[in-house]
Amino acid sequence: MVKADRIVKRYGTKTVLDGVSVAVEPGRLTSFIGPNGAGKSTLLSIMTRLVPADGGQVWLDGRELGRWDSRELARRISVLRQFNHVPLRLTVRELVAFGRFPHSQGRLTKADEAAVNRALAAMELWDIQHKLLDQLSGGQRQRAFIAMVVAQETDYVFLDEPLNNVDMRHAVQVMKLLRRLVDEEGRAVVVVMHDINLAVHYSDHVVALKEGGVVYDGPARDVMEPATLKDVFDIDVAVGEIQSCRVCVYFADGLGARANGRARDAVDVVVR
Amino acid sequence: MRAEPAVAAAPSRPVVRPLVGLALGAAALMALFLVINAAGMWGYVLPRRAVRVAAMALAGLTIGASTVIFQSITANRILTPGLMGLDRLYVLIQSAATYFLGAAHPWVSDLRTNFFLCAGVMALFAVALQRLFLSGRQTNIYVLLLVGVVAGTLFDSLASFLVVLIDPNEFLIIQSRMFASFNRISVGLLWPAAAAVLAVLAWLAPSFRYLDVLALGRDHAVSLGVNYYRVVRQLLIAVFLLVAVSTALVGPITFLGLIVANVAYELLDTYRRVPLMAAASLGGVIALVGGQLILEHLLVFSVPLPVLINFAGGVLFMYLLFKERSAW
Numbered sequence: 001m002v003k004a005d006r007i008v009k010r011y012g013t014k015t016v017l018d019g020v021s022v023a024v025e026p027g028r029l030t031s032f033i034g035p036n037g038a039g040k041s042t043l044l045s046i047m048t049r050l051v052p053a054d055g056g057q058v059w060l061d062g063r064e065l066g067r068w069d070s071r072e073l074a075r076r077i078s079v080l081r082q083f084n085h086v087p088l089r090l091t092v093r094e095l096v097a098f099g100r101f102p103h104s105q106g107r108l109t110k111a112d113e114a115a116v117n118r119a120l121a122a123m124e125l126w127d128i129q130h131k132l133l134d135q136l137s138g139g140q141r142q143r144a145f146i147a148m149v150v151a152q153e154t155d156y157v158f159l160d161e162p163l164n165n166v167d168m169r170h171a172v173q174v175m176k177l178l179r180r181l182v183d184e185e186g187r188a189v190v191v192v193m194h195d196i197n198l199a200v201h202y203s204d205h206v207v208a209l210k211e212g213g214v215v216y217d218g219p220a221r222d223v224m225e226p227a228t229l230k231d232v233f234d235i236d237v238a239v240g241e242i243q244s245c246r247v248c249v250y251f252a253d254g255l256g257a258r259a260n261g262r263a264r265d266a267v268d269v270v271v272r
Numbered sequence: 273m274r275a276e277p278a279v280a281a282a283p284s285r286p287v288v289r290p291l292v293g294l295a296l297g298a299a300a301l302m303a304l305f306l307v308i309n310a311a312g313m314w315g316y317v318l319p320r321r322a323v324r325v326a327a328m329a330l331a332g333l334t335i336g337a338s339t340v341i342f343q344s345i346t347a348n349r350i351l352t353p354g355l356m357g358l359d360r361l362y363v364l365i366q367s368a369a370t371y372f373l374g375a376a377h378p379w380v381s382d383l384r385t386n387f388f389l390c391a392g393v394m395a396l397f398a399v400a401l402q403r404l405f406l407s408g409r410q411t412n413i414y415v416l417l418l419v420g421v422v423a424g425t426l427f428d429s430l431a432s433f434l435v436v437l438i439d440p441n442e443f444l445i446i447q448s449r450m451f452a453s454f455n456r457i458s459v460g461l462l463w464p465a466a467a468a469v470l471a472v473l474a475w476l477a478p479s480f481r482y483l484d485v486l487a488l489g490r491d492h493a494v495s496l497g498v499n500y501y502r503v504v505r506q507l508l509i510a511v512f513l514l515v516a517v518s519t520a521l522v523g524p525i526t527f528l529g530l531i532v533a534n535v536a537y538e539l540l541d542t543y544r545r546v547p548l549m550a551a552a553s554l555g556g557v558i559a560l561v562g563g564q565l566i567l568e569h570l571l572v573f574s575v576p577l578p579v580l581i582n583f584a585g586g587v588l589f590m591y592l593l594f595k596e597r598s599a600w
Contacts, residue, residue, distance in 0.1 A: 050491050074497025081491050087347060088487055088543040098488065102497035106481045152496070 001025050001061065002077070002156055002188070004047050008055030009039070016042050018212040019056070026155060026188045029178060031199040031220065033192075034209035035233055040192045041082060041160050043209065047190075048079035048158045060156075074102035078152040082160040082192075084145045086133060092144045093129040096120055099151030119151035122177050124170070138165035146174060150181070157181065158190045163198070171195075175202040197247045200224050208232045224248060287547050290539045294554035301561040302329065308569065326466070327457040327522060328564060332532075332556030334469050334518040338511045339529030340536070340549040341476075344483040345507050346413060347490070349534060353515045354526030355417060356401070357424025358394050362519045364427040365390050366449050367434040375442035387461050390520035391468075397423075398512030406505060413504065451576040452525035454564055465521045469514060476510045479503055483545035527578065531585035532556045538592045559585065 002024040009017040017039045024030050024047070032040040045051035047058050049065045058065045060076060068076075078099070086095070096119050100112040108116075120126050123143045133141055142165045149157055157178070163171045179202055181187045193199040199206065199220070206223045208216035210232055216223055223229070224246040229237040238249045302325050310317045342353045369380045369389070378385050401423070405416045435443060448456070482503050485493045494500050515526060529552075536551035563581045567573060571580070 048495065050494055070494075070499040071497040074495065077495075079491075079495045084492075086488050086492075087349060089537075089541065090543050094543065098485065098492070098496060101485055106484060149495075 001059075002047055003059045004043065004056065005059065006056040007043065007046055007053050007058070009042050009046060009051070010054050016212055017046070017053075020209070020212070020214055021056075022047075022207055022214065022217065024156065024188050024190050025205075027182060027186045028204045029182045029189045029191070029202060030205040030207060031191050031193045031203040032207050032209060033194070033196060033199055033223075033232065034215075037211075038209040039212045040209050044079070044158050044160050044190065044192055045081070048077055049073070050079060050081065071102055071105075074152070074154070076154055077156040077158065078149045078154040079158040080145055080149045080160060080162065082164065084141070088133075090133050091130050092125050092133065092136070092140075092147075093120065095133060095144050096125070096129075096147045096151050099148040099153075102152065115151050115153055119147040122150060122180075123147040124173065139167055139170055142166050143170060143174065146177075150177070154187070156188045156190070160192045161194065162191055163193065163195060171198060178202065196224075196229070196250070201245060221246060287540050287542050287544070291547060291551055291554070294539070294551055294558065298329075298332075298554045298557040298561070301558055301565065305561050305565055308565070323459050323462060324454050324457055324564075325561060326462055328454055328560040329557050330462070330466055330469060331452075331454075331518045331522045331525060332528075332558070332560045333553040334514045334556075335525060335529045336532050336536070336552030336554070336556040337473065337549050338514040338518075339526075339533040340545060340552045341483065341507055342511050342529075343533055344487040344545050345504055345511075346417070347487055349537060350530065351417070352526055352529040352533075353511050354529065355424070356398070356420035356512070356515075357427055358398070358512065358515050358519055359524035359526050360424045360427040360431065361394055361397055362390055362524055363450055364431040364434070365393050366446050367431045367438065370442055370446050371434045371438050375445040380446065383456065383458050384460050387465070387520045391516050394516035394519065395513060398509065398516065402505065402508060402512075406508070413508070416508075449523055452523035452578050453576070454522060454560070457522070461521060465517050468517045472510050472513050472517075476507065479506055480546055480549075482507075483549075484543060487543065487545060525578065527582060528556055528559060528585070531581075531589055532559060534589060534592060538595075 004020060004022045007017050007020045008015070016037075020039070020043055022043065032044060034040050042051065046053045049058070060068065060073070065073070093116065096116050097108060097112070099119065100108060100115060104112050120129050123146060125140070125144060125147055128136065128140065133144065136144065142162070146159065146162055149159065159178075162174055162178075166174060175198055178189045178191065182189050182204070191199070191203075200223060201220075203220040206216065206218065206220045207214060208223060208228075215232055216228055224239050226237050226239050226248075229235075229239070229248060229250070233250070235250055240247060240249070305325050305328075306318060306321050338353050343349050343351060366380070366386075369377070369386075373379055375381060379389050380386060401416065401419060405419050406413070438446075482493070482498050485496050485498055486503070486507075488496075490500060518525065532552045532555035533548075535555050536548050539555075540547055540551050542548065559581055560577075563577050563584070567575070567577055567580055
């Protein structure tokens with residue numbers, strides 16, 4: 001279990017995280033949601049030792065993150081941040097192979113190659129594995145980076161907006177893959193997401209942050225309430241069900257307002 | 273998961289051939305440098321030229337390797353260790369020593385003492401810079417770089433100021449040291465310098481495997497299990513030491529690094545840092561020995577070596593930039 005305990009982070013005088021405690025458990029897909037500037041990415045970075053906290057600790061299996069050996073930690077926790085630019089002439093396969101560095105320190109074994117192959121195939125990158133990164137579209141590149149993290153084969157996978165630049169089809173594919181990492185391999189996956197509908201549908205657990213504090217921490221399905229979402233995002237949201245899939249609509253002003261005006265509970269979105 | 277479907281073979285990315293070509297080129301130039309216009313006076317010519325060609329090889333190797341390491345740490349291909357102001361510190365040491373002690377003082381006139389003085393002060397500066405700006409939990413190399421740039425400008429101004437004050441006759445004596453030159457290498461310096469460079473490279477060798485990962489940038493390197501703070505610190509100190517030794521030996525010459533490193537990136541179609549380091553080092557040797565050959569035999573010493581190399585290198589660099597513009 002990765003546990004963030006009363007994390008405080010300040011940038012100058014601005015407090016970005018104000019005593020946030022969150023636990024991430026294996027076998028669960030957790031989403032961090034919340035408005036811009038809520039501290040989601042900062043929390044993710046602190047939980048993965050990319051950014052030091054100003055207060056509080058992060059624990060992995062009862063040992064503080066800073067007390068782990070760097071290499072050992074990289075075999076337990078992997079992380080992909082939001083903006084990934086690599087100023088190198090790398091092919092997709094070479095990038096994904098970097099994910100094996102914590103295991104083999106740069107000399108790929110047969111097992112490493114197999115892991116790379118699996119990650120490439122899972123992200124549907126097999127056919128373009130020998131293309132250079134700078135020849136790819138934004139979405140393909142994003143999937144290549146995700147594949148690198150997948151190839152790292154860690155118990156805990158942290159992804160900051162993995163669906164950036166990724167089209168609908170591949171967004172679903174990425175989420176399904178993450179789901180599989182959780183369901184079949186019992187790993188813990190943590191994503192920062194903006195698409196509430198995808199987040200709720202594919203996650204087990206949702207943590208909603210707002211202004212540096214946790215406003216919701218519970219089962220994914222229960223976050224889909226107009227009142228809760230309004231609390232998090234300060235926007236009127238209509239929630240309904242399409243083919244037993246809970247979805248919210250936040251972009252049609254009238255719809256949202258009506259929903260809120262009529263009752264606190266969900267509006268049924270009528271679908272034939 | 274599903275079986276691996278057939279896929280087009282990996283494109284061939286030649287690495288060995290350009291490296292062999294560079295090595296042969298460097299060897300040929302060094303041999304040519306040794307024997308050209310010897311006029312049969314082998315006993316006189318060979319030992320002297322051997323020392324100078326060895327110094328060039330050492331400087332070329334040092335500059336190529338240190339620049340590629342530095343660019344891996346900074347995940348950037350246009351920064352050079354020259355940015356850290358060591359070149360300018362060297363010029364400042366020379367002018368300060370001349371001004372305060374006089375050109376006849378052994379610290380200035382004796383090449384050997386002067387070498388150790390310069391190398392020592394530069395190494396101290398580098399360590400101090402690291403201690404002050406690369407400690408604690410935040411490892412921001414860009415702060416360190418910025419301080420280096422500012423310090424370099426300060427050294428530059430101070431040196432210019434001192435040069436104005438120095439007696440013109442004394443200045444003439446040290447003037448040649450303001451440019452890199454291979455005309456005043458002594459055997460006595462070559463061995464300690466070579467030993468220092470080899471010792472630093474040997475100390476670094478276990479960390480070479482981190483270079484590829486570091487070049488991905490800090491976040492990826494940390495995520496992939498590199499003890500970022502410790503590794504970057506070690507590599508930076510090593511880069512500083514390499515630059516300090518080569519500058520103390522032959523004068524300010526880090527400008528060469530940018531050119532040879534980028535030529536290496538273009539010639540070798542790989543991201544792997546160790547072959548790139550080798551290519552940049554060989555490129556450095558070729559540039560220095562080739563430049564010196566042209567200087568001595570075609571231009572008859574009418575310009576300093578840096579002018580020649582900067583001109584030729586700059587043109588080559590522009591050509592590569594335009595050719596590869598889309599890849600940036």
